[in-house]
Amino acid sequence: MLAFLFATIAFSIDAMLPGLPEIAADLTPQNTNNAQLVLTAFVAGMGLGTLFAGPISDAIGRKRAITLGFVIYAVAALAAVFAQSLEFLLLARFVQGLGAAGPRIVGLALVRDLYSGREMARITSFVMMVFIIVPALAPAAGAGVIWLSGWHGIFIAFILFALIGSAWLNLRQAETLPPAHRRPLQARMLIASAREVLNDRQVMFCTLILTLGFGQMFGLLSSAQQLFGETYGKGDAFPAWFALMAILSGSGTILNATFVIRYGMRRIAKWAYIMQTVVAGLMLVLLLGNLLPEPLRFPAFFFWAVSLFFMAGVTFGNLNALALQRMGHIAGMTASIVSAVSTIAAVLIAAPVGLLYNGTAVPVVAAALICSGLAWYLMRYLDD
Numbered sequence: 615m616l617a618f619l620f621a622t623i624a625f626s627i628d629a630m631l632p633g634l635p636e637i638a639a640d641l642t643p644q645n646t647n648n649a650q651l652v653l654t655a656f657v658a659g660m661g662l663g664t665l666f667a668g669p670i671s672d673a674i675g676r677k678r679a680i681t682l683g684f685v686i687y688a689v690a691a692l693a694a695v696f697a698q699s700l701e702f703l704l705l706a707r708f709v710q711g712l713g714a715a716g717p718r719i720v721g722l723a724l725v726r727d728l729y730s731g732r733e734m735a736r737i738t739s740f741v742m743m744v745f746i747i748v749p750a751l752a753p754a755a756g757a758g759v760i761w762l763s764g765w766h767g768i769f770i771a772f773i774l775f776a777l778i779g780s781a782w783l784n785l786r787q788a789e790t791l792p793p794a795h796r797r798p799l800q801a802r803m804l805i806a807s808a809r810e811v812l813n814d815r816q817v818m819f820c821t822l823i824l825t826l827g828f829g830q831m832f833g834l835l836s837s838a839q840q841l842f843g844e845t846y847g848k849g850d851a852f853p854a855w856f857a858l859m860a861i862l863s864g865s866g867t868i869l870n871a872t873f874v875i876r877y878g879m880r881r882i883a884k885w886a887y888i889m890q891t892v893v894a895g896l897m898l899v900l901l902l903g904n905l906l907p908e909p910l911r912f913p914a915f916f917f918w919a920v921s922l923f924f925m926a927g928v929t930f931g932n933l934n935a936l937a938l939q940r941m942g943h944i945a946g947m948t949a950s951i952v953s954a955v956s957t958i959a960a961v962l963i964a965a966p967v968g969l970l971y972n973g974t975a976v977p978v979v980a981a982a983l984i985c986s987g988l989a990w991y992l993m994r995y996l997d998d
Contacts, residue, residue, distance in 0.1 A: 615782050617741045619680065619721040621748035622687070622714045623660065625775060627653055627835060628752035632853060633765035634839050640765070641700040648700065650836045650968045654961050655704040657832060659711025661957030664719045668950025669807070671720040673799045675789050676727070679946075683716015684780040691772040710772070717779060719949045726938045726945040727790035734938070735879050738931035739871035754853035797944070807947040817948060819995045820937035823883075824930065824956035826985040826992075829963030831926055833981045834919060836968030841975055846912040855916070862920045866927025879932035884993040886928040890986035893921045898979045915975050922982055929989075936996060 630652060638649035663683070671679035690710035697703035722738075729737050759767045797803055811817055838856065843849030866886075874882060897918045900906050906914055934952065941948040963981065970977040 619717040622717045629756035632757040655707040656711040659708035663712035663715030664954035667715040667719040668946035672946035684776040686713030688776040691769040694769040723945040735935035753856045825959040826989040828960035830982040830985040832964035833967035863923030866924040870928045883929040887990040890925045894983040
């Protein structure tokens with residue numbers, strides 16, 4: 615169930631990928647690159663929504679806050695079904711992102727209500743193992759929906775997703791935040807909680823590192839359809855290749871769940887960023903030097919893309935657990951600030967990277983090299 619809640623974000627992004635060419639042709643034929651904004655608008659809305667989702671859940675409970683998020687998400691998806699312009703679609707996607715913040719962020723606070731530290735990281739990794747199935751299947755599901763009903767039909771699938779998630783939560787999950795531990799939505803208390811989070815050195819460094827991690831991943835996602843289709847000629851098989859990429863990279867969550875108790879969250883995340891810095895640096899040299907023969911160009915790109923998602927599998931859960939380790943009493947507020955800042959700032963990285971697409975993988979690989987290198991450097995300031 616938690617994996618389903620966490621998967622709201624992945625499904626909302628990845629299921630849209632096969633629809634971007636049709637959206638571009640219908641709504642922005644004069645500049646097809648603008649179709650990528652359908653993804654970044656959603657992520658921007660999600661980033662803003664996380665500022666409110668956590669504090670609301672601290673006040674009214676986890677289940678009510680998640681259900682409210684699903685309602686907003688479903689209403690925005692219904693509006694998008696009737697979109698006839700790119701501007702209206704972007705607005706609907708932004709609001710949809712606001713709602714999606716509820717299941718994702720409050721779900722994290724729900725986990726923190728029950729677990730902490732390395733045990734939280736282990737549980738989050740198990741959730742991510744199930745969650746990885748969604749990005750693997752979402753593009754194929756989106757392609758099937760488009761084949762049946764066009765790109766508008768994807769938003770009907772989002773509505774069904776919200777109905778299933780909210781029903782599952784309310785029927786199967788007990789409330790984890792009892793009334794006695796709730797914090798009213800009062801300006802004084804909210805400011806005090808936010809100040810405590812913002813003044814915590816560990817939380818802020820985790821947030822900055824997560825920003826770099828999300829930024830490079832969102833950058834790749836923004837250009838994924840074009841890279842697979844236009845650059846490497848795999849457009850027709852894009853859902854299958856994307857599914858394989860997600861399944862292979864899912865091994866990162868398995869390894870993290872297996873070894874995080876023994877080696878610790880910080881050490882594993884640090885080595886993941888070292889790995890990506892080396893792999894992205896080598897890939898960039900091969901691309902800029904045009905050193906790859908034609909038969910090896912797509913396999914090399916695919917290997918690098920898998921490594922990027924692998925890195926996400928062994929860093930995001932650990933960094934969130936490190937950020938929330940000392941913040942159990944204000945888990946909702948902490949999850950909100952960490953996710954809001956890292957997501958919104960990541961959009962500022964990903965949007966230009968996506969718009970810099972030039973028919974090659976150079977922009978996204980260069981972004982990964984810079985972001986992972988900086989993240990590796992900043993890891994030295996974290997405590998395990």
